Amino acid sequence: MTISGSWQRTARGAGLLAPDGRIASTIFAEMSGLAQSTGAINLGQGFPDEDGPAEVLDAARRAIADGVNQYPPATGIPALRSAIAQHQKRFYGLSVDPDREVLVTAGATEALAATILALVDEGDEVVTLEPFYDAYGGLIALARGVHKTAALHGPEFQPDHDELRRVVTDRTRVILLNNPHNPTGSVLARETLELIVELAHEHDAIIVTDEVYEHLTFEQPHIPVATLPGARERTVTISSAGKTFSTTGWKIGWLVSTPELVTAILAVKQFLTYVNGAPFQPAIAVGLALPDSFFEGIARTLQAKRDLLSQGLVKAGFQVSRPGGTYFVVADAAPLGYADAATLCRELPALAGVVGVPISAFVHEEHAHSYASLVRFAFCKKTEVLERAAAQLGGL
Numbered sequence: 001m002t003i004s005g006s007w008q009r010t011a012r013g014a015g016l017l018a019p020d021g022r023i024a025s026t027i028f029a030e031m032s033g034l035a036q037s038t039g040a041i042n043l044g045q046g047f048p049d050e051d052g053p054a055e056v057l058d059a060a061r062r063a064i065a066d067g068v069n070q071y072p073p074a075t076g077i078p079a080l081r082s083a084i085a086q087h088q089k090r091f092y093g094l095s096v097d098p099d100r101e102v103l104v105t106a107g108a109t110e111a112l113a114a115t116i117l118a119l120v121d122e123g124d125e126v127v128t129l130e131p132f133y134d135a136y137g138g139l140i141a142l143a144r145g146v147h148k149t150a151a152l153h154g155p156e157f158q159p160d161h162d163e164l165r166r167v168v169t170d171r172t173r174v175i176l177l178n179n180p181h182n183p184t185g186s187v188l189a190r191e192t193l194e195l196i197v198e199l200a201h202e203h204d205a206i207i208v209t210d211e212v213y214e215h216l217t218f219e220q221p222h223i224p225v226a227t228l229p230g231a232r233e234r235t236v237t238i239s240s241a242g243k244t245f246s247t248t249g250w251k252i253g254w255l256v257s258t259p260e261l262v263t264a265i266l267a268v269k270q271f272l273t274y275v276n277g278a279p280f281q282p283a284i285a286v287g288l289a290l291p292d293s294f295f296e297g298i299a300r301t302l303q304a305k306r307d308l309l310s311q312g313l314v315k316a317g318f319q320v321s322r323p324g325g326t327y328f329v330v331a332d333a334a335p336l337g338y339a340d341a342a343t344l345c346r347e348l349p350a351l352a353g354v355v356g357v358p359i360s361a362f363v364h365e366e367h368a369h370s371y372a373s374l375v376r377f378a379f380c381k382k383t384e385v386l387e388r389a390a391a392q393l394g395g396l
């Protein structure tokens with residue numbers, strides 16, 4: 001059914017509806033459909049195919065049995081807010097007031113939505129890195145903001161400092177970071193984070209930092225931008241239990257910021273979901289208190305999976321990036337004779353029984369040519385699945 005009428009002008013104006021009134025179909029839907037119809041291994045979508053820690057799952061079951069099934073407080077249950085504050089202290093040395101500086105949200109997605117809607121007025125500029133997580137473009141459009149980008153350059157996928165200096169101006173309201181970075185797997189250098197804090201001060205911008213992969217870094221510890229001198233008072237840090245505890249369907253996320261910013265964001269959040277996930281909140285509090293060995297273990301396991309899939313991709317003839325974090329690796333199809341990764345992605349299920357997503361899905365159309373031959377593969381899958389994928393790719 002196509003819909004018409006003046007009430008859809010807003011969604012259409014924000015670019016969320018196609019001219020014919022349908023939701024424009026994305027390459028993600030197309031590739032997942034292809035994985036289903038061909039039985040290919042789906043390394044296109046970034047969700048884990050294994051359950052997270054039993055302690056966390058058990059705590060949620062217990063909470064439901066114990067009657068934790070009604071609306072939690074608007075900012076999140078005290079036990080979870082306090083676990084978040086303790087987590088910030090334990091891993092990053094940050095002192096956080098659990099009552100005034102923490103807000104539990106319906107996943108990192110709602111934290112991003114409420115933050116952008118709270119801070120961005122019509123015409124305000126929001127600077128992101130490019131490629132960017134697809135929700136950023138949609139949320140900036142909903143707020144009627146103007147989306148500016150600083151390109152990440154392969155093979156390390158770092159931004160050029162001069163370009164950052166050019167793109168952040170007095171019109172910039174928010175610098176929206178994602179570190180570690182989806183889709184490239186890159187981790188920003190400390191010098192880049194320092195520059196971003198400097199630019200935020202110079203132009204009176206707020207730093208919103210999506211750090212959902214904070215515990216999924218390899219070879220180097222995660223540096224939250226909020227730990228840099230001068231950053232905290234103008235930074236909103238966003239996390240996701242889904243990514244840390246392999247519970248993406250629970251949609252428990254949170255943000256940490258100043259009391260003033262938290263209040264402004266809560267003003268929006270109360271009318272988005274109000275609250276969510278009552279029995280999951282105490283379970284994530286249990287997860288955040290797990291010993292260091294758990295957090296080290298998930299990173300180590302994932303690093304081995306990165307190496308396993310990367311080897312298969314190299315054997316297939318791709319030029320492969322070396323992600324410092326996340327569960328994504330970028331493979332360049334140019335050495336295989338494919339200038340257009342979208343073409344390769346459509347053929348790959350038949351050629352190797354594997355599905356990936358072209359990086360061009362994460363960039364503005366006018367910049368797609370710079371990323372044309374790149375594919376994102378997810379390695380957050382069971383080892384035996386990745387072994388099979390690597391073997392099939394190796395036969396390319």
Ligand SMILES: *Cc1c(COP(=O)(O)O)cnc(C)c1O
Nearest residue numbers: 107108109133182212240242253
């Ligand atoms: C998965 C993801 C999110 C969304 O997290 P949820 O907690 O599932 O809402 C946000 N940002 C990035 C970069 C992600 O990869």
